[in-house]
Amino acid sequence: MSCKPPEEGYTLIIAEKPKAAKSIAYAISVNPSQCKYHGVPYWMINSNGRRIIVAPVAGHLFGLNTDINDIPVFKYYWAPRWEVERKAYHTKKFYNLIKYLSRSPSLVVNACDYDVEGSVIGYLVITIIVGKKFYKRMKFSSLTPEELREAFNNLQPQDTNMVEAGLCRHELDWIYGINLSRLLTKSYRNATSERRILSVGRVQTPTLIEVINRYIEVETFSKSPVFGVYASISYKGKTFTASYIGNPIRKYIDAKKIKESIENASKASIIDTKRSYEEDPPPPPYNLNDLQEDAYRLYKFSPSYTQKLAEDLYLDGLISYPRTNSQKLPPGLNTRKILNGLSEAGYSGIVDIILKENPNLVYREGRKTDPAHPAIYPTGIKPRYLRPDHKKLYDLIARRFLAVFLPSSLYAKIYIKWLAGVPLESYLRTLVKEGWLIAYLADSVSEEEIIEPKISDKGEISKVVIKTLYTDKPTYHTKTSILRWMENNNIGTESTRAEIIEILYKRGYVKDHGGKAKPTSLGLAVAEISKTFFPELTSVELTRSFEEKIQKIRDGELTREVVVEQAKKIVKKLVEDGLAKQREIEILIKNLVLGSGRKCVICGASSINTDLCPLHTRALEELIKNLYEWCDSYGITREEALRKIAKSRSVGKAVREVAQGILDEKIII
């Protein structure tokens, strides 16, 4: 078959990406012929005289652009990305392919992912490059042949409302993001005479503020600790860590008394015991977030690095589409074929067990879903050579896929209540059945014998300790916990979250301290300016309000024009007010970034008319609030408590500094 598009009368199907185009071509024809145009594949089909061409794009070929450099700016248009974005030159060949195939189609179909963004991608390509106003929409939620055939045989009418909703979202983000970023950049330049690009946006700014809030919480944490008394008891060749049943204890002196009475008891005798069983079901199939979390936990890969590795594996055909929130495998997936493939790829031991013990290949799924893509799974194609990090990630994905076919693991839980001057209790968890854990264990662990404790038997007490407990002590964010926070608050998408986190680092708002995310003075300044001058951008509620409006547009209850006009009005006022108060913004930047004005006696940061910066002010407040508890729980004087706090690892750094500051009489209270 010729690769030249026919003179007339053919169907042109636009897919969002090359992989999807191929799946669609093979679903609607047994022998589509693959062609190439400047390296980009497309497929020609002759079906009972009907000519069909399936052609891919690569996500968005168009982006919003403006020719105006000033603010406020509301004049924008959709421009080919290869023309206006340096990093998007590769989209030109996709653009040219569509142009080449656009001579005279009699029917055009938008077969991009069935979500709002796919509707926009297809709409822009069809209306701008193909030059058609009317087209059909293919509706599918997975790339299985059955579903694609069904979708092709039941083409949906043009998805006007979805397109309008999507265009609206783009415009809203552009109007807020570009205008306010420029306002900020301009103010920064005036204040510092440094050219530096700053940005704010609906997703990045609430995320920055979350990092800061967590930082402040950690730094100013000053709750007095509570105590736990624990005894190590040897019995039947095992060592039990028994916890005093009155734990946690508020006062140190009480903990000491308990410790002494346990030490005075010669032995611990068993006064009660129970055995129960606990099932641990296999984990669900991976979505991107869960994969990013595991890769960070096990290998310290950042979310964006994990995403990059997963995309490489996907493009190599080794795993399914990775940018998904779904924890469900696609219906009708040929799981047997994939398992056989994995068997060839070095997982035969586990696969054999699955085939033997779960012949119907029943598998576990998770709760989370995705409108356009199923969970991540290996395709079963045997990897040739993988670089070490790719191999690690592939291995995680392969083992997770295997785990979902395996049974729950089972633990025996032995409860023992002891008497050693005071009552104590211990739990011993013994693995009874490995279940899905075999997918992760190098060697099978010997199933341990379950002990059977007897009432009034005695154990030897080898050690008694008092532990300081800080149960609700907050921790700094990491890139991974930021990502989880974004997901929980429903901002950003699978494709963008990791990248947006990187932007906070790239702009210099957040700095990495051995994995911990801490704001810089610039980040604190941007947050402060945003809160003062454009507060709507600082909360996840802006996303909620966008979502509501966009849903209404989808439902035909609201138009894009109305929503965009409202946004322009709001942003116009924000920009005008901001320009009028530019001196104030510049002073904030000078104080917070350059450290002009009055300084904190502890850290030298800007302190805005007091002796302490906002962080140390807050730390002092927290310290004063909790100081009595410290005195009371240790039975010490205020002075002694301050000395203790100044050295304590259980409080935040800012609190230690403030405690020392009081002792040194730098701070008078």
Next chain:
DNA sequence: GCAAGGTC
């Protein structure tokens, strides 16, 4: 150049 959203 700045957003957030696709995908390469």
